[in-house]
Amino acid sequence: MKVEQSKLNEYLKKIHGSVCPLCGNNHWNISDQVFQAVEFDYKGILIGGASFPMVPLTCDNCGNTYFINALKSGLIDPPDPENPSVTKSENEK
Numbered sequence: 001m002k003v004e005q006s007k008l009n010e011y012l013k014k015i016h017g018s019v020c021p022l023c024g025n026n027h028w029n030i031s032d033q034v035f036q037a038v039e040f041d042y043k044g045i046l047i048g049g050a051s052f053p054m055v056p057l058t059c060d061n062c063g064n065t066y067f068i069n070a071l072k073s074g075l076i077d078p079p080d081p082e083n084p085s086v087t088k089s090e091n092e093k
């Protein structure tokens with residue numbers, strides 16, 4: 001899944017001036033792709049387990065990477081409660 005460029009730009013403005021705790025640089029790159037962390041299980045990947053949508057934010061200088069919660073940050077829309085496999089805006093198209 002991709003994030004709209006306008007939402008990425010808005011987010012980067014919000015964190016403007018934040019310095020990397022590892023190297024002191026303040027130039028960040030944010031991915032336009034959403035990744036997900038899935039719930040760990042000793043037996044392997046859990047189908048239908050909990051997951052967490054995230055967008056990597058990487059320091060331009062040293063590569064230090066944060067994983068930003070794509071829902072909490074507003075980078076992606078929340079799912080439509082009546083049809084959780086799509087967002088509300090996708091459902092209205």
Ligand SMILES: [Zn+2]
Nearest residue numbers: 020023059062
């Ligand atoms: Zn850094």
